Amino acid sequence: MNKGLKIVVLATQVPDTRNVGKDAMTAEGTVNRAALPAIFNPEDLNALELALRLKEECAGSTVHILTMGPQRAADIIRDAMYRGADGGYLLTDRKFAGSDTLATSYALSCALRKIGADVIVAGRQAIDGDTAQVGPQVAEKLGLPQVTYAEEVLQVKESSLVIRRRLERGVEVVETPMPAVVTVNASAAEVRPQNARLVMKYKYAMIPSEVAANAGSLAAKMVAERDYLKIAEITAADIECDEQQLGLLGSPTKVKKIENVVFQAKEAKCLNSSDEHINELMVELIASHTLG
């Protein structure tokens, strides 16, 4: 049996596009981030669960979150700690702003080289971009084998993992040597709930810049006294990287134009966007059991 794995979960904080209300889009047709709460990307939660189960399977293993984003992305690191992760790293720097998937995976892979990991687990894709590129790109950049669409780790061997993948036409069982990158499907086990004892233990966990902003508070005092409350903050200067490949500079993707798609139907019923019409539609859909 393995002596314990160092598992890193790649996670991202996204606007909640699942519970879309009528304010979800701005008049210009872009996502109205102010109206949508920032959440833990759903498939990254599946990835976290897979990582936590792997940790339970191999005594002595650790699970850490690596996320790139602004300061508030530390929220998802704490969230993961409440569910059983040991800690995390927030990769944050103005130089990362405007990253597309290429620049993101470059920054993450540089950070991962520094952190080191036996297993890197990520959600298949994020709900704000739906590209499913970051996990595979990280594997490419690190020169590691990748298992995509993973559903469950079936077996942990001395230096390899046996994994079941969910594909369009069925399932496939593969074995990969470690270290490896695994991206996880939404069909994998759902994440466990936050745990009461862990929430109380870790609720004051912070990155250094949060500690600085809360200087003098009970929380800051607790972080100073207890090492397990320290969440690592990594900037561009902390990782060996080529700044030309970071952020907007390193992102070849350009958004040319965004269009609203209009569906055509023969027998159309006209509803405008007034609250009254929306309510009427909801009542109709519920009555016909289309919804609910």
Next chain:
Amino acid sequence: MANFFSDNKDLQYHLEHPLMRKIVELKERGFSDKDKYDYAPQNFEDAMDSFRRVMEITGGVCGDVIAPNAEGVDHEGPRVENDRVIYASGTVENMKAVNDAGLNGLTLPRRFGGLNFPLTCFVMANEMVARADASFENIWGLQDCAETLNEFATEEQKAKYLKWVCEGATCAMDLTEPDAGSDLGAVMLKATWSEEKQTWLLNGVKRFITNGDGDVSLVLARTEEGTTDARGLSMLVYDKRNGGMKVRRIENKLGIKGSPTCELVFIDAPAELVGDRRMGLIKYVMSLMNAARLGIGAQSVGLCEAAYREALKYAHERQQFGKDIIKFPAISEMLTNMRARLHGARALLYETSRFVEIYKQYTHISHERSLEGEERQEMKFYNRLSDAFTPLVKLFASEYANSLAYDAIQIHGGSGFMKDYPCERLYRDARIMNIYEGTSQLQVVAAINGVTKGTFMEQIARYESLEYSPAMQPIVEKLKALRERVVAMIQRVEGINKEFPQYKDFHARRLVESVGHIIITYLLAHQATEVEEYGSDAKAFLKLSEAYIAGAEAYINSSEGEDVALISEVQEQF
């Protein structure tokens, strides 16, 4: 992504009650755990922050896991295989979720792995679980049995059983037998001391045991051979891993179908004595039952919440005569009264839980050191209030659960009678609540002393002396008038009872419920003084109180002593 805590402002209000400071300080003993356990609070604010967070976790598990499973659990139910209970698959999922969320040993001390939360939080969690699935509340809520062990068991027993409960072991209280239901003094299951095995051995049958196949069971048994009454009964703790107990069958019930109600056979099952012999029923089961009654109060309020929400939702969706049915006064009046009763029962529930908590904490402290004079006074004071309020909340909340479930179906009309909507399950689940852990009739017996010996009236006087907002003044004036009428009713009943001994029993329920109505209205008026939105609940509940007391008063005033004979007539028939 439903959350039964964040969607419920009334619950959040009750969590923030001013008495919480005193409760937390008693419970935390000067926050002495703060450097010993990484999850212990640093101070009061820190503790409150943790309560809110954990209640939110509980609300999430209830909304996202337990509630969606409820229909399947009701349909599938548990079964017996090879003398053991197999839970419905949804129940198994629920258990995993509450364990993963760490919601075990909520009130137990940290040295056994518990969260050391106040009873108020446990009651709140119970309520949310019951709103999601009343049958699962039975299983999860039984962790409260461990509180009885915490109070009366040896340190060694606590280290074994409390720790296990904190890790997710489920509990049962094995009291009822085929010939011992409300009359537990008639329990016959035998416990005999075996010199050879150096243990007590249980032999006999228990019936109607909720979660009878739980890991840890508190068993009421006859340790004193030759006795036939309560004085020969002791309490024992049974560990399922030791064998000797079989589940013979589980009952096919009207409601709470997910909760296995078991018939158990004990054959030389080893068990440990808890506390002193002969004190089983008199002391320990009484304590256990009081806690269980508060638990049913919580379960009932949770069901009221579910019924009210189902009814409100349907009344907004259903259209007849070209408009939403909620626009019809007949419907909106029903819903207004449902909400007033829901919020009223909840107000009484948390008031009671605070009384019980303070009393219990002083009891625990008195085991650690002798209490100061003032503390002893306070302990007595809250003990009296707990004893009076516990049956009152069980009575009101469980009856309201039934009436709200009834009204919820009525608002659904014909559709409510079909299996398509959750309200039919709520109706079936509610029906046991005013029966088990003591029927409503027995709650009246337990509460009537509080009426005639002054406990309730003294408390009402305390409510009267509080400050109320100008909007609530007229309500308080009316309550004073009602109180005087109820005092007159009590005097009349006591007077006639001297000559006709059953006369007080005859009217006991009317007196208890009259007093209860006044108390609940006061609690709502007090809440409305703090938060204006409760004003309409207070006003609506006052009307219910006035109507109820007028009816009870008319009934009592028109009953003479001779009417005792009238209600006894049926005894001769059949």
